[in-house]
Amino acid sequence: MNVDAVVVASGVPGAVDALTPVGGVPMIARSVRALLAGLSTTERSDRVIVVAPAGRRDAIERACAGLPVDVRETVPVAAGRARSGEAHVGQRTTPSPGDGLRDIPHDDPVTILHDAARPLAPPALVAAVLAEAATGCAAVVPVLPLTDTVKLVDPAGIVTATPDRADLRVLQTPQVVRTALLDPAEDPFATILRLAARGHVRHVPGDPAAFPVLTAWDLRLAELLVH
Template sequence: MRVIAVVAAAGRGTRLGASVPKAFVHLRERSLLERSVAAMLNSEVVDEVIVLVSPDMEIFARDLLRRAGHLDAPVPVRLVHGGGERADSVWAGLQAIVDDDAVVLIHDAARALTPPGMIVRVARRVLGGADAVVPVQPVADTIKQVAGDLVTGTPERAGLRAVQTPQGFNLRVLREANRAYFASVDPGFVATDDSSLVEWHGVTVVTVQGDPMAFKVTTPIDMMLARTITDEAEPTIFEVPSE
């Protein structure tokens, strides 16, 4: 099956406090979007990249990717209009895929330093037969359940994991889950990511080892960390060894 990457870059990312949508903020001369698309191309496992952008940013995004050389890459890169919410954007991307059977990788452009090797791990697990795969990292902090300002519980940290992207899926499975979600008048929950949506649909999600470099740039402090990591002429990124 072909492997198709869908890079979500249609959100505004207001918590970063930038004057442009987050995916277009520059990190050491290259935008987060450029870096995320480059990671997909450099993985050498992706056969097509679909970039989800808001209609008002399409021309800017196309020019950005053209100047970066991504639109002239051997792997096709095309732009698709995203929706108002993340789920709407991903669904638009899935509808733009011409294949009936494929592996689809859903990735946040804000995780711009994701190592290509982690992308390969996710894709290979789906190619090996898994319906849904997420890369995960151990949780370092103690997590509290709260109601208002009161603590109601403390989950056992050993069983908790932080989920990253790209998340990989069998295309048919992800499409079916999305159809059910959008057909439901009241699904009873809000899908915070694509794996939670397929879980809601009854699909088993399996994990692979994530990577600290796949952190999400959300706040100014995250951007400071990313700039520190990429300082001094783009140092080599050392990936966590696969399991």
């Protein structure tokens, strides 16, 4: 199974972003290293594509100096094959067992996608999602059980319901998707969400360390964990 490894450094510059250091190392560099470490156990890709906004390309390249990366503005898709495997995936509004797998060989190329905002995701999580992808599913995501109580609130600010959290999960990265299902005009993470809505995405246990570092509080926690 051929693997394209991608780290997405999306968003705009801010107080906490892909270039913010955690333990003295930019988050983008930590995310690339985590992906490479996980891939090293699989005999697959040994290079990472970093997707960054055009205005941040130079800064991202400097942050990743010395790492085997290619910085680009879009996620690569299979030339001439993009979404060719989705003809069967999308033909039913109600999925049935095995839907979406018939036209996708088990050894079809995959793309592993990691969010640069999750710099402490362990390499073992990379290996776990790739191992599940090798069974032939359209996409794989890591998840954690939801432990907080969740409320539904209407536009007026009134609490209207308390959903049962037993079947709710927190979504993480890295995620894996069949490369043939990617569309250059669509956010790759949105592709996986669309497939999930049709019942074509499997999950593996996530890891608490793969939390997103988006705020000053998250950054403090990440700093504590690396020291």
